[in-house]
Amino acid sequence: MEFSNYPTMIYFVQKECSTNWKLNAANINFCDLVFVQSGSADYIIDKNPYHVVAGDVVCIQSGSSRIASTTGMTCVSIDFLVEDNDLPIPLPHVTSNVDLTEFEPLFTSIKYEWLQQTQGYRLKCQALFGLILYKLLYKQNNIEKSPYIKAIKKYVIEHYQENITVTKLAKLLKLNPVYCGSLFKKSENQTIQEFITQVRINKAANLLQLREHNVSEVAALTGFNDIYYFSNTFKRIMKVSPSEYKNSHLNTVL
Structure with missing residues (x-):
C-alpha cells in the first residue's frame, strides 16, 4: 500500500538509556519511531505490553498512550508529525528482526546535521528521514526479490x-x-x-x-x-x- 501522509521530522536523538530511563504514562501528540540498536526495553502502547530487543523498531502513533522502561538500551528515536492523524503510518507497534546496518549511515548523517544545525540542516535531515521511512516501509519487504x-x-x-x-x-x-x-x-x-x-x-x-x-x-x-x-x-x-x-x-x- 502506498503511504502518502507526508511526515515532518521534529526531533532526533541517538542515546544510551540506563536503568534510570523511563517514559511516564502519557498520550503523545506526535508519532515516535524507536530503533533498538542494543539491549532491550519494555513498552506499554495503548495498554498492550511489548518487550523489544535489538533489531526491533517501535512505532507509536500520534494520539496513542505509552509507557516504557529499560534495564539498558541503545536506541535511535525519531519524533515526527503527519499531515492527517486519521491516516496513520502503516506500521505495527513493533517490527522485529529489522536489519539496522543499512540504517546506520543515515542515523549518523542525521545526528551530524542535527547537532551542527548549519544552514539548511532541517531540509537535509528531512530528506534523510524520508529515506529511512522508505526503507522501513518498503525495502524491508523487497530484500528477497527474485x-x-x-x-x-x-x-x-x-x-x-x-x-x-x-x-x-x-x-x-x-x-x-x-x-x-x-x-x-x-x-x-x-x-x-x-x-x-x-x-x-x-x-x-x-x-x-x-x-x-x-x-x-x-x-x-x-x-x-x-x-x-x-x-x-x-x-x-x-x-x-x-x-x-x-x-x-x-x-x-x-
Missing part, C-alpha cells in the same frame, strides 16, 4: 513503448513463459501485463501533466496503438479521462 522479477521490471520500465509480451520476456530470461508469468504474479500480486499497463499509464499521466502532447500522441508515446483502449484504460486506473486529467493540471507545470 533477480528475475527485478529484470522483468527493469526491462518493462526501459521498453514500455514497445510491444512487450510474456513470451518475449520469458525468452530473454530463458524461462518457461508459464513459469515466468506465475513467478511474477506470486511475487507482485499482479500479472506482468497489469504491471506493463500500470507503467504505461503512469508515464502517460506524466506526459499529460507536461501538456506538450495531445491525447493521441501520449497514447502512441506510451505504447498504446488504440486511442479508445488507451482512454478507457486510463480512466479505469486514474478515475478520470485523459483529457480531464490533462485539464486538471492546467496550472501545475511551468
